[in-house]
Amino acid sequence: MASTTDKKDDDDGCGCFSWILATILINGFIILLTTLPSKKSIAYPDNKPTTCSVELAGFEGLQPALSPGAASPAFDLIVRVNNGHTFRLRRRGGDVIVSYGGVPLARGRTPGFELGDKEVLALPVKATSAGVGVPGDLLRLMTDERRLGVAQIQVEFGLAWESFVCDVELDGHPRVAECYKPNSVG
Template sequence: MASTDDSKGGACCHLVGWVFLALFYFAIFVVPMTLLPPDLADPGNLPTTCSVELTGFKGLQAASAPGATSPAFDLVVRVHNGHNFHVSHGGGDVVVSYAGVPVARGRTPSFGLYAKEAVALPVNATSQGLGVPEDLFRLLTEERSRGVAQVEVELKVAWEAFACDVDLDGGHPPRASACYKPTTIYY
């Protein structure tokens, strides 16, 4: 009879050992893979990235200037789908700001990108107002004279928001500015 109790005790130890191994495997391999963002869980799956190139602008004069026109910006938005899946976008708002003040708005066209594809989208952002407010124009003139004037371009692509700081007088050929994920979006 003592041998029967020993066999039950050994089976119990084996069962506890298997349960422990299963929990260990689950804790070490399964849980971290489900808690990681998709781009870290699968190293081939990278986030969507954007850049913006300013190809031209007009209307950056004081609102009180004779013949003042509405600010307008010609942009090229480049989107790279780093994901391993299709990304579609039904078009979205683009806001061009200077010193935190929106000066023009536009929209990106609709597009779809398969895994790892990229696209360049022309965007024309315009304003309904004429010229730039006087105080803002003085700051703009000063920063342009020092070669440090930048506009911020905010946009949404698919389900993600992006912002880009674009040199206003970037030279020729214009260079693309990489976008980042902003902490707040103002539109």
Template sequence: MTDRNDAVLIDADDASWEENLTTARFIVGSTIMTAMTVFLIVYTFMGHTSKLAEVSVELAAFDGLDATLGRTVSPAFNLTVHVKNTLSWQAWCSNGGEVVVSYSGVALAWGDVPVFCVPRSATTELTVLPWGWEVGLSEDLHRRLVSESQMHTAEVLLEVRMFDPGSWMLCETETHHSMSLHRFKLMLRDSDG
């Protein structure tokens, strides 16, 4: 009879063990599913908001691009950068950045974008002043700049890089690790602004 009672106790212990194991699996599975759901919600609303800020640039003024004076130019640009935050739940921030103005692949001027934050559902304007000093032009590039300036068809490429202070950086264009890049083409309306 002792053997029979031992067998019953062993079966009861096995059943209890299986119930505990099933309960533990359920708790672990529920915890993992809850964590994944929270992660997806946070990622959707906070981490993947790259198309929620709009950036545009206006050329307010420029000076020093009179290539008729020689093969070097010392240009200065006055740019107005508009940043529109379409987020209604948080500010849009940048840890500053840099601006490069180039003509036919040659950097003519560069400058810094200040650190800034745009309040939620708001727009901010920044003044950025890139400049260059005695930038040398090849003979072909010099001739082309003179010709296009006289015909009022000269065009510069403006690249704005905004740096990410953390994972909360939001940008309109693609983000590469901790930087976003925005490109704009601007017409130069006068030969020397």
């Protein structure tokens, strides 16, 4: 009987040491996986994301909807795409929406393109409206904000699976605005 009590003193029978060791190993493995860089970043170490900017080259039709000879809002845009990747980008055209104060004013489409690694491309876009003029309240807000120098149109567009948004000053001068991805804004 002495041998069974000696065995019992050496091992309490719960296997706690094994559970603690397994927990430490599993947590260490998870921490290691979350801190390692992705395979893509290892394969392409100088890989930067695709970035875009929009230049407002011109606009027309920002007048009251009921004024005589009112024209539809139209915007001439230049969308610049910067391929930071070390591989070619091939994209179909995407929809472009120009809005002011959350109200869509015009729509257009970017043309399809193919862009080599680390290349930059300028895409001309004409965004127009099927409607006539700008609603009165929105035009008054736009006029007041233009007078204060804070008027901005918002240009939203998609390139393949990525969406971009640009806030472009509406002061009558050609302006370039860097775009951001809507889901990356905090």
